[in-house]
Amino acid sequence: MAFDKMELKDIEVWDGNFAAAQALRQCQIDVVAAYPITPSTPIVEGYSKFLADGYVEGEFVMVESEHAAMSGCIGASAAGGRVATATSSQGFALMVETLYQASGMRLPIILNVVNRALAAPLNVNGDHSDMYLGRDSGWIQFDAYCPQDAYDLNFIAFKVAEDHDVRLPAMIHQDGFMTSHTAQGVHTLTDDQGYGFIGDFKPMNDMLDFEHPVTHGVQTEEDWHFEHKARQHNDLMTKVFPKIQAAFDDFEKLSGRKYNLVESYDMDDADVCVVCLGTSVETAREVATEMREKGIKAGVVGIRVIRPFPFMEIAEALKGVKAIAALDRSSPNGAPGMLFNELAGALYNTADRAMLSGYVYGLGGRDLTKKHLVDLYTELQANVDAGKVTTQLQQFIGVRGPKLSFL
Amino acid sequence: MLEIRWHSRAGQGAVTGAKGLADVISTTGKHVQAFAFYGSAKRGAAMTAYNRVDDKTIMNHEKYMEPDFVFVIDPALVYTTDVTINAKENTKYIITTHLTKEELVESQPKLEGKEIYTVDCIKIAQETIGRPIPNTPMLGAFMKISGMYDIEFFKDSMVRILDKLPQKIIDANMIAIQRAYDEVK
Structure with missing residues (x-):
């Protein structure tokens, strides 16, 4: 591989943001398109630093808004890459239009949402307004309670989202400041363990496969729209939980840490x-x-x-x-x-x-x-x-x- | 559970200090938590940072704290903020000041009857590191007052935590930590 591995202690003292950034490094994200916003900024900052220091083989795309950030992620994911980004609050709100595009196009993008209040009045601190705003968007939503969860759930999210029976984007939520800026002991995986858990990215209907041309983001009217939405809902209702449970089980075997749907x-x-x-x-x-x-x-x-x-x-x-x-x-x-x-x-x-x-x-x-x-x-x-x-x-x-x- | 509250100005390194302390303590097998109140604070604004230390996993995420130790790393905050808020009867204070303990209590009567230790972290930082960043000296003083770790072990740990800084700055920080350890009273 063309990048360096990083030696981590068994327990590192990390805040939730850095834990998520380290998980993105270990998952070897191909493309991060991001626009910074408090309190999620250190996640994409962390990824870009790992990239600049040669710990990741990928690309960081600087964009002019969160709407463009998610649009860039959609393009990169449709092209056939492993894609992630992060946002909070107003940025999340601006992304909402594209969130439905990502899930409707069945693109396994991972979005770290560092939960923060929505204005007005303006407030940078943590509540669940943005998280609740995303709940009908067709994404899978995982919730972290502490920095350890924020780290672990990133690996689990990639494994579930990229599964060809699922192919849906997933959010990992953590509480702004209370998790994102609170340093606690985090049990780490080695780079090989982390990457090995999710494995190489397996593209599906990728646009850069010129032997098998496909169209993404098509228009369907009354003739097919309902069937597409019904199929997406069906998959969320029937296919996702078994895959999440399997990922939780595999993760427990790897790390000894057990997660449950409830x-x-x-x-x-x-x-x-x-x-x-x-x-x-x-x-x-x-x-x-x-x-x-x-x-x-x-x-x-x-x-x-x-x-x-x-x-x-x-x-x-x-x-x-x-x-x-x-x-x-x-x-x-x-x-x-x-x-x-x-x-x-x-x-x-x-x-x-x-x-x-x-x-x-x-x-x-x-x-x-x-x-x-x-x-x-x-x-x-x-x-x-x-x-x-x-x-x-x-x-x-x-x-x-x-x-x-x-x- | 050991709980510490830092009083600082944004930019003086309280968050780095709290995280550095948590990092050192974590290597000894204890569970740690380090966080701060940010808001939209600008450089120079009064702020607080926090440490929790325990033998078991720390699940308490409330911001409310009745601290065992209060660190004040900027001398003026004793007057412009209430450093005694939510304190316990036996809370210990380590305060950065150029005043003697008696002069300090006289100038801020709220400190009357409290267990107070003083050390001039700003002066030490300026004379060693060359900048008024009083966070590492405060930790040196804390090692003396708490007896938490042997000072040599603590300095060795801090060398590892500061390893991304230039060697000259690391060396200066070690002198600052030792001086505060020796000078706190």
């Missing part, structure tokens, strides 16, 4: 539980352990794969729980909240339909403290004791001013 912690005998995403999952795990010392049977469910949504798996994970809190880190702006709605859908037809309440928290990077979570679990236990939801169905955590609650 992550359950302390759930075997839980009466009360919190369902959330990102770094909050880990903070809640710590609080759940402390609540158990106080006699409250608390558990945590984290969603690892947001799209496709693990509808059956989450209902299974929540079996036997009496009171559930759905935590949404994005303003639903006139609705109950994404997680609340998805959980309500997953639980409605189950026999022991648990008490479900929704909470909006952490907008624009507002801290979710352990104290908030202690109060939350205490409130859920009060619901269990009363046999009904004692509060309104939607509440806000950590916002200043008079207590906000609705429904």
